[in-house]
Amino acid sequence: MIIQWRKSTRSDDHGNCVELAALPHAIAIRDSKAPDTGHLTLAPRAFAALLAQVKWDTTEGM
Template sequence: MIIIWRKAMRSEDHGNCVELAALPNAIAIRDSKAPHNPHLTLRPRAFADFLHQVKQGELPR
């Protein structure tokens, strides 16, 4: 399977980038500065919950 990563639309120009990849049953998330490091994989519902928490400012910085 070929995984196609794409940069998040809200990533910053100075290197603070998040990349996403659609997998058959999950969404993968990685740091674009360290693409060979492990990535986070979430099921679609968990990814939706994560995005909601980010948008609401509910996650610690």
Template structure:
């Protein structure tokens, strides 16, 4: 399977970004500086929750 990773158009060229990919049953998330280090796979529902919490600034620190 060929996975197409993408990063936000708002990302800078410094490499401090995350990349996303649509996987068969999940959303893949990886570090753009270390693409070969693996990735996280979240269900679409978990990914939506992550985005909501990030926008609300309610993620644990």
């Protein structure tokens, strides 16, 4: 299986970003600066919870 990685449109030019890939039953996340070091795989529900928490932390000032 070929994994199609996508970089955030909010990524900066210094490589400070993550990349995501949709897998058959999960979402994969990796560091764009070190793509060969592996990736984190989350179930869709866990990924949604992660996004909700990140949005909460950024809007509430952590």
